Amino acid sequence: MSKIKFSFLLISILTIFTLLAGCGQTQEGNASSVSGELNFYTSQPDADAEKLISAFNEQYTDVNVTVYRSGTEEVISKVQAEKQAGEVQADVLLVADAVTFESLKKQDMLLEYKSSEAEQIPDSFVDSDGMYTGTKVMSTALVVNKEKVSEMPTSWKVLTDEGSSGQVVMPSPLYSGAAAYNLGVLTRHDDFDWEFYENIQANEPMITQGNGDVLKAVANGEKSYGMVVDFIVARAEADGSPVKLVYPDEGVPVITEPIGIMNNTDNQPAAKAFVDFVLSQEGQELAAEIGYTPIREDVSAPEGLKTIEEMNVLDADINELYQNRELDKEQFNQLFGE
């Protein structure tokens, strides 16, 4: 390859990208008692976090919120690494499930804050010590490919049916926080127990890293049935993907994407205002608008999703789940690691 060729290549690529380089934006504003920087770490999809922050900024114009977004496990890894390196940078944290927050609580990393907005939220979704509060309701249900399956299943047992052999996909609890929560809850229910997972394993399931991959495998017809969080299916269904969301009769495990404040935050007023906003009626209506089932009883769920009252919730003791999460994962790894 000639030198001219390469130099042109580098220059032309560089030029194109530089021309396309976007413009950074800074939020400016005034008139509010709350101000300053706020570091928000979350596992919510980017676009959703962006909408949340711009709505928050309409009320609190002086708070400059910076976001770090990734999967729950990576967000927590980053927070843990920051802790070991000296100082946690996050002020407010919003990630998948209560069990994750329970572990942070046990490590004494959270600030106690009982938001007045939490009165409208069912007690079971609010930490009794005020360390974290659920922000939405996200159940794990069945996703079915409409083109490959004509008769919609009504039970989780479809995953263990002999007829479903080779047609099942689910996320790995070793990588997905929601899947680890489901594993904990389901194996503690008499209807399911470990036998449920053993029978799934007999069907030679595909185990993906995350929920998005489950949806993809079912949407593109690679598999017929998947175990997956409800809202991504409802969205895909609304967009026209050939998938159907089914809430099994036995009930569904539910995670609540709790929000909490890190105890070494240097902007408590802004952090508290942010938590209040997320839990407020306005914040919850925004969540519903984006496509989540809200956690407040006075806000209704978006189309295609059930509200919390309509759901038959399968749950288990949070503390027990927290204590046993590593063991559950280990056991799963042994069962599926053959």
Place this chain on the structure above:
Amino acid sequence: MENPNRREVMPTLALRSLFSHKSIIRILAILAICVIFLLPIYRLIMLSFTSDGNLTFANYTTILQDAATWQVMKNTLIVVAGSTVISLIIGVSLAWLVAYTDIRAKRVMQLFIVLPFVIPSYITTLAWTQFLGTDGLYMKLASLLPFSVEPINLYSLAGIIFVLGLSHYPLVYLLTVSVFGKIPRELELASRASGAKRWTTFRKVNVPLAMPGIVSGGFLAFLANLDNFGIPAFLGIPAQINVLSTYIYQQVVGFGPSAFARAATFSVLLGMVALIGTAIQWLFLRKSKRLETTIEDKQPRYFLGKRKWLIELIIWLFFSLTGVVPLISMGMTSLITAYGVDFSLQTISLENYQFILNTSSKAKEALGNSAMLAGVTAVIGIVIGTAIAYLRVRKPNFLSKFTEVSIGLPYALPGTVMALSMIFAWMEPVPGWNPGIYGSIMILFIAYITRFLILQVRGSITAIMQVDLSMEEAAHVSGAKGWSKWRKILLPLLFPGVLTGAFLVFLSALTELTVSSLLWSSNSETIGVVIFGFEQAGYTTYSTAFSSLIVMLIILGFTILYLAQSYWNRKVGKRT
């Protein structure tokens, strides 16, 4: 062969001519290497010996006693060895064909050869699984055959090896092709005239002389295969096959206070595998010879004759399968309104592109950030990487070897672990002092340089090993010293090889994902982070649209370059 030690005095002149205060420079250089490359690794190694705040071997004893560890090690070795062999075979074969034969459309071929490096690996794997799946094109074609064909299961060790090997052969190709071109045809003719057959000539003349390129490329492919997370995650997790990179990630995301120490311990084990690889490449390179000529000879040496069309057909089929099919599959997904709907006139729309270009400010910011990060990293790499490569080749002492190994390690570590150790190292480089590097875009610059400098060093080493010391000596004899020697003799000779390295650095940094995904902060999103964000949120149509856009930009860059070059050639009136 001459004894290199006898000539050891001379090369220092070349550097002394650049820096007069050699000892100061040397001390500063050692310091910089220690801080940038070794500090994160040091923190990692210390962590692997820590349990409950005490120094201990406990992590190693538990991990090495666990049977699962050995299964993972075994898988890793099989996968890395297999995929590196595939990368070598494809890379060297293509380099030979392009360098020596009268095959047509070589420039367009180069573009297709670079493609696997540009397409994100999850797109490649997705395309392959769709192609080979039970409802895929492969089975549909196979059903037309008179005999029955078994479906190919990609979710297996063989599948991982296959896709990894295909993704990393460009590293071998790029470092080998110009080396082949520089081997003087007179040597081959001499060998043929002495009665050696073609194959013997290739084995005894071309291979030994091309060794620096082949080994450098093979080594980079080896490191890339060892570190790659996307492919073994996508194909291995469903089949419950773990390799070191996925296993370490699993430990990290298993969090809890003990997980980092376990992950660090596994990373040290992985580093050992990388060191073994370094030792092997050293064994190969020890015997390699330098070349007298330095001009790349681009005229064909072998005429394929009647077999030409067949070989061209095979090559283009190969490119269609490995480059075009994944791209088309990606492009089709980016045009449909919802994932999973059939591709038809009713479902096609440009709204995903509109979202990327208009609605989402993140995509534009990410393009700018990544372009700047990749550009700066490439430029810094050219200067520092080439200086290090020069020292490594001309003064092969302990210090320069140590430098090379230190620079290679961060490329071999899994991205997640490397990012975590960067947090440990840069949040408070000196206890109690937080310079604000972590949390700003600076951390990404440092991380990219730390991670990708080895690509430049290997590219430049290959280039420098092609320039015989006698060229420098001739320059001295003729009175060229100092800067003028570099400007007039060395730089023009090294330019193509150095730019190959810069090109690899630029492309790697442009689409980097795993390191950025832990280190980015608001306003420093990179292309990889944004694509992965869409992907994780289930917006596959957006992620494929953005990926397609990147690929189009790169193809556009190539096209501009191609046109400019043709125009230049016509105007100057010379043939290439």
